[in-house]
Amino acid sequence: MPTAPTSFCKCTCFSNSTIIPLNPAKSETSSGIDHVRFYERDSLSSEIEHADEYLKRAQKYRSLSCNDCNRKFCLDYELPTCKGAKEEDVYTTCFQRDSRKDEAVVFIFIFATGGLLAWAACKPWIERYVEAARERRSYIPVAEPDS
Numbered sequence: 001m002p003t004a005p006t007s008f009c010k011c012t013c014f015s016n017s018t019i020i021p022l023n024p025a026k027s028e029t030s031s032g033i034d035h036v037r038f039y040e041r042d043s044l045s046s047e048i049e050h051a052d053e054y055l056k057r058a059q060k061y062r063s064l065s066c067n068d069c070n071r072k073f074c075l076d077y078e079l080p081t082c083k084g085a086k087e088e089d090v091y092t093t094c095f096q097r098d099s100r101k102d103e104a105v106v107f108i109f110i111f112a113t114g115g116l117l118a119w120a121a122c123k124p125w126i127e128r129y130v131e132a133a134r135e136r137r138s139y140i141p142v143a144e145p146d147s
Contacts, residue, residue, distance in 0.1 A: 005096040005097065005098050005099035005100070005102075006022075006096065006097050006098060007022040007065065007066055007069075007094060007096050008021055008022060008094070008095055008096070008097065009022050009064075009066075009068075009069035009073065009074070009092060009093075009094050010092065010093040010094075011073075011077070011079060011081075011090065011091075011092055012092070012093075013074065013079065013081050013082035013085040013089055013090050014081070014085065014089055016081035017081075018074075018079050018082075020077065022064040022065060022066065022068065022069065022094070066094035066096075069092050069093075069094040070092055071087045071090040071091075072087070073092070074090050074092055075087065075090060
């Protein structure tokens, strides 16, 4: 059964970014927030320190869409990287991972590139074979003896 592509909201406060899953898979053992990745310039250890806080905050949010990824959402999420930030300090980006369209584009690109590389590798041999076949089929008249 195909699943919907996963959407993420990237909240950038000042120079630090946090990626929040918008429609995490629901399960009894996981709230879906455990695979959030943080891209902070100063410290990567904040992911471990604030994991419990994120789990508590994630429970009050429903499954969200890209329409919900805005400055207010990032500020309401109370991220440590956004502490003291105003709305003009926050930038958001919504993106999807693993969409069928993205997969199709990647596979078409791979097959097209592979086909062009195969053609470039085989072209010299194919041209020699075609030229040899033309020479075998061409009619060369026999010269008549001079009288």
